[in-house]
Amino acid sequence: MxxxxxxxxxxxxxxxxxxxxxxxxxxxxxxxxxxxxxxxxxxxxxxxxxxxxxxxxxRRLVEAARAQLERVTLTSRAFYHDRFAAFCQELAELCGMEMVLPMNTGAEAVETAVKTARKWGYRVKGVPWEMAKIVVAADNFHGRTTTVISFSTDREARADFGPYTPGFEIVPYGDVAAMRSAVTENTVAVLLEPIQGEAGVVVPPEGYLPAVRELTREREVLFVADEIQSGLGRTGRTFACEHEGVVPDMYVLGKALGGGIVPVSAVVADAEVLGVFRPGEHGSTFGGNPLACAVALEVLAMLRTGxxxxxxxxxxxxxxxxxxxxxxxxxxxxxxxxxxxxxxxxxxxxxxxxxxxxxxxxxxxxxxxxxxxxxxxxxxxxxxxxxxxxxxxxxxxxxxx
Structure with a gap:
């Protein structure tokens, strides 16, 4: 052999x-x-x-990682470290938002976005307890955790993994009328990929994303853009949403943020949204660790040049x-x-x-x-x-x- x-x-x-x-x-x-x-x-x-x-x-990313490896790689969030503030500030500025919640994998970031939207719905919007709904698109791919597959339409991803997490409404991708019908007074968020990657790099009809943005503003619903695959330069813009002049309420980022060296993901939003968290309500031992922040900071520096x-x-x-x-x-x-x-x-x-x-x-x-x-x-x-x-x-x- x-x-x-x-x-x-x-x-x-x-x-x-x-x-x-x-x-x-x-x-x-x-x-x-x-x-x-x-x-x-x-x-x-x-x-x-x-x-x-x-x-x-x-080379830039490898050198950033190597330099950090010789200093400190992990503190846990029990302590601050000297790369954390810069990472959060610079990523927030790149997104034009105020706060960052760092995680590791894309699926973790999506789970974090779901939890954020629900907590915002209860604490800010005033949705009755355990009534929060999130609208998603058919043929989506947001990860493979138990909650995420609960709103997948991929049979292979779902089969034999039930019972499934409730609280999601699935509508056809690109269908504004279906989206409008699905959004109710208990809807806290619309979660979409601006381009569906796993589905086959599906670009929505022109005007779809702006229409969703208008609808979510009109109904007091968060627009959450999963830019894990489409973001950070892949489509010719920093974010795929930019092609139609759309700014969501929340970005979900990952993959390229770690430069192919370490897993780095994050949820980015304004303080009104991410400010709902209090200590102990969500976390990750490795999320926002010094090595991840050092690499991601170099990624952000590279993206800033355009x-x-x-x-x-x-x-x-x-x-x-x-x-x-x-x-x-x-x-x-x-x-x-x-x-x-x-x-x-x-x-x-x-x-x-x-x-x-x-x-x-x-x-x-x-x-x-x-x-x-x-x-x-x-x-x-x-x-x-x-x-x-x-x-x-x-x-x-x-x-x-």
Missing amino acids: SATETLIAAAEAHSAHNYHPLPVVVATAEGAWMTDVEGRRYLDLLAGYSALNFGHGN EFQERSAELGAFLHGELAGLKESGQVTQVRGRGLWAGLDIAPSLGTGREVAERLLERGVLVKDTHGSTIRVAPPLVISRKDLEWGLEQLRTVLGA
């Missing part, structure tokens, strides 16, 4: 089968490229589901122009997305999304399928145009375009 086969066999024997990885074992990575244990190189067009917006082994947002917009325009050609040729039935983020529905005659991903793997390109026929393209924002062109050339070859 090869080293790859041996390591995959060991992983399959001793780890739970909650993922179905492509048959590649990565050993090292730099920028937009990964190298496996056999020495083969692969162009990464997934970027850790946007956790690696700034590329593998980004260069990564501009790069995503420019290369994204090229990417979508090239992908439009695949649709015209019939190899792809639909192309969706913004910036350096795209979902492609593969023509059924050419195979499933998984089969296309496996064929791309053989040609040195890594992507990931979703929902049977769709593959997602989301390279690190540091990718060169030359490398992106090469990756697209491999895609055209695999599809026979």
Whole structure:
């Protein structure tokens, strides 16, 4: 057996089968490229589901982490540490808001947003106890905790994990009329992805987000934007909501905030919203730890220049122009997305999304399928145009375009 086969066999024997990885074992990575244990190189067009917006082994982020590793990595929130205030202040300023509640994973941040919205509903809006409702969109992906799957429409995510958490209303994504009908006097929040990532990089109809923003203001409801995948430069703006001039009441952030080095997530809102918490009501041992704050502070410094947002917009325009050609040729039935983020529905005659991903793997390109026929393209924002062109050339070859 090869080293790859041996390591995959060991992983399959001793780890739970909650993922179905492509048959590649990565050993090292730099920028937009990964190298496996056999020495083969692969162009990464997934970027850790946007956790690696700034590329593998980004020197600025690695140096920030290394410097902090030699100082202090964890205090717990039982004490202050010297990176915490700067992280909270700078992230709040980036979002144009007042307060930050740091966590670790995206799912934790979504759970935190749910708790925040409910507590705000009872303490500020005056919703009767245990009557708070949150409206969400069908085909959403906000994580896989028990509460989050309770408002998922993905059968695989929900099956065999009940009983489910009540308090959620699911409406079709992009349907303003359905949203308006679902919002009642007991609704405390509308929770949406401004672009649905796991669903296949689904962009809502133009005007949808502004209409939701107007509705939530009109009904005294919090608009919560899950920008865990779409935020921090991925779509060509700092936040995907910006494409339609929308500012939510609450951002839910994660993935790229940790630079692909440590898990960092956060809920960001004004004091009227996050100010409802009192000591002991919510927390995390690792949330806002010194190492996480040091890395995230460097991420924020990189985002403040605007260069990564501009790069995503420019290369994204090229990417979508090239992908439009695949649709015209019939190899792809639909192309969706913004910036350096795209979902492609593969023509059924050419195979499933998984089969296309496996064929791309053989040609040195890594992507990931979703929902049977769709593959997602989301390279690190540091990718060169030359490398992106090469990756697209491999895609055209695999599809026979």
